[in-house]
Amino acid sequence: LQADSRNRILTRRWQLTVLQLDLHSGDQFQVQVIPDYERLERDFRIREGIVLPVGNDYSSTRVRIEGTTATRRPVSIGSALEVGTFYSGDRREVTLDVTLRPRPGLFVSLEGEWNRVALAEGRFSTRLYRAMVNTQVNPWISLANNVQYDSVSGVLGWQSRFRWILRPGNDLYFVYTHNWIEGALDRFLTLDRRAASKLTYTHRF
Numbered sequence: 677l678q679a680d681s682r683n684r685i686l687t688r689r690w691q692l693t694v695l696q697l698d699l700h701s702g703d704q705f706q707v708q709v710i711p712d713y714e715r716l717e718r719d720f721r722i723r724e725g726i727v728l729p730v731g732n733d734y735s736s737t738r739v740r741i742e743g744t745t746a747t748r749r750p751v752s753i754g755s756a757l758e759v760g761t762f763y764s765g766d767r768r769e770v771t772l773d774v775t776l777r778p779r780p781g782l783f784v785s786l787e788g789e790w791n792r793v794a795l796a797e798g799r800f801s802t803r804l805y806r807a808m809v810n811t812q813v814n815p816w817i818s819l820a821n822n823v824q825y826d827s828v829s830g831v832l833g834w835q836s837r838f839r840w841i842l843r844p845g846n847d848l849y850f851v852y853t854h855n856w857i858e859g860a861l862d863r864f865l866t867l868d869r870r871a872a873s874k875l876t877y878t879h880r881f
Contacts, residue, residue: 688713702746726798736761765795781812803827830858845878
């Protein structure tokens with residue numbers, strides 16, 4: 677709940693769980709009803725060419741159905757469907773993620789999110805993809821990689837982080853980040869890239 681200086685409600689959101697199953701296997705399933713309210717203090721450009729005007733207030737109710745399999749398995753899957761009203765129209769959101777643990781010390785996660793939004797002011801859709809690959813070489817050395825793309829910004833980003841625990845409390849980090857932007861003919865052009873390193877040292881006395 678958020679209010680303005682005159683104590684008028686700006687946003688209000690509830691998450692009501694109407695059904696939840698937690699199985700002995702570790703699998704889970706739940707159904708939620710999500711009512712919310714929002715009053716705009718300024719024009720809201722929700723997408724290029726689509727603007728919701730200041731002063732409008734919106735009440736919406738969405739239903740979310742979500743299921744996940746136990747994470748203890750070598751392959752686990754989670755998925756969710758959320759549908760209902762959204763501002764002046766409606767929205768459908770679908771998410772899917774697959775997690776792989778082929779061996780100890782190796783973790784792979786693939787995620788996708790798709791949205792279809794239909795408003796009185798216009799229609800649009802969005803896509804988000806993410807991949808994470810984390811490797812624990814030994815208790816002291818690890819490498820984490822995160823790759824993400826979203827269709828709104830058209831940016832494909834990659835971050836790689838190397839960590840070496842020289843000894844507990846003394847860590848060496850190296851981080852590399854590279855971003856590409858989607859150009860003409862579906863080609864990706866380098867937007868920026870940077871690298872950084874950090875050494876942390878703990879002195880005990």
